Amino acid sequence: MIRGEKIKYFREKNKLTQKQLTSGICSVPYLSKVENNSIVPSKEILELLCKKLNIEYDELLQSSSTNEIKKLIYCWYDDIKARKRSATKDHYINIEKKMKGIKDIELLSMFHLCATRHFLLLREFDSAEEQLAHAEKYIEYTPKETAAYYYYFSGLYEYLKGHFQKALELYLKAKDYVSEPEYHYQLALIYSRLGKITLSIFHSERAMEEFHKNIQFKKVIDCYILLGIDYNRINEHSTAITYFEKALKGIESLPDIGHLRIHIYHNMGIVYHKMKKPWEAIEYFLKSLNARNDLQGGELTIYLLANNLFQLNETEDATRWITKGLELLKGELNETYCLLKILQFQVSKRRNDEDYKIFLEEIALPIFQKKDEFMYIRMCYEQLGDYYYRKKQYKRSSEYYCSANQVESSFI
Incomplete structure (x- = not known):
């Protein structure tokens, strides 16, 4: 089957209007229907259009080699979804070689989209962004099903970069054409x-x-x-x-479930933390940390562990864990750093210091807002409300409490 989007692609690539392309061949409305896949043109008309577009008629057809590469791409995508990193690397090398000289825009878009997903799996974001840019050139001229995967993988890219609202907008553009459970x-x-x-x-x-x-x-x-x-x-x-x-x-x-056990223990600790059962929470946070080969990457668990120790007035142990968490971050200014610093102010009884207010307003809150971390945004608002209340600045305090309540209402 010949896709009309390909004719549109080559027409626009040659900077021809529909009127210019159809002159002496067919009517403009007829070409519009061809480009929109509303009608199937005769071979005679297609050959005349191809001549004007300076392309071979065969370039509009699916060759056996094209179909073979498509099958390889489908296998590649299956391995990507199964997170078989070694296999996906082999696929990429093999298929990239076969893509040399390929002009079929649907196949090109499929390759670049699958390559995007491949590099996202490997967390190679620069390469993923480059592949997305290549795919974008063809999306307008490919079937809607293929274009949907452009929005899907663009959304995944934004999610992994921490831009959750933008990711959602892109995912929803793909919802009518992507139905796989992973989506x-x-x-x-x-x-x-x-x-x-x-x-x-x-x-x-x-x-x-x-x-x-x-x-x-x-x-x-x-x-x-x-x-x-x-x-x-x-x-x-x-x-x-x-x-x-x-x-x-x-x-x-x-097999190979160590990282899952770490994750489950961490989240079970959070359940007991929310239930205000600090001893049980501490037990699971320690289980999560002990399941690791080293503590690197466990900074958030360390923050929660220290938080529960603080609730039990175990300030010495809490301070020790806070220090360990900050050392592991090596000065990286991220959400976990902010949480550890906020807790450090609280443990050292410096919540009335102006430095605490400045840190919340000028460092922590902007970082949490940039990442759409609503729970932490609410926490900052509440802490600032408490700070201004203690300073008897009741109007300012009320404003922050109101902001905290507005964030709370978004959790539905």
């Missing part, structure tokens, strides 16, 4: 990060059902973990614990 799982992750918990649960359950059907048990466990996180965030603690226990049971039958 719904990732959409659930975005909704969770944006505090839209009802929507996150809906898409998590939809993804989980499909993963079950496809016998993708590792993905089912990912859904258990996300559902546990979501139910905890809306204070359905017993439901959250049930999902985390299912996840712990499920990973026993899977």
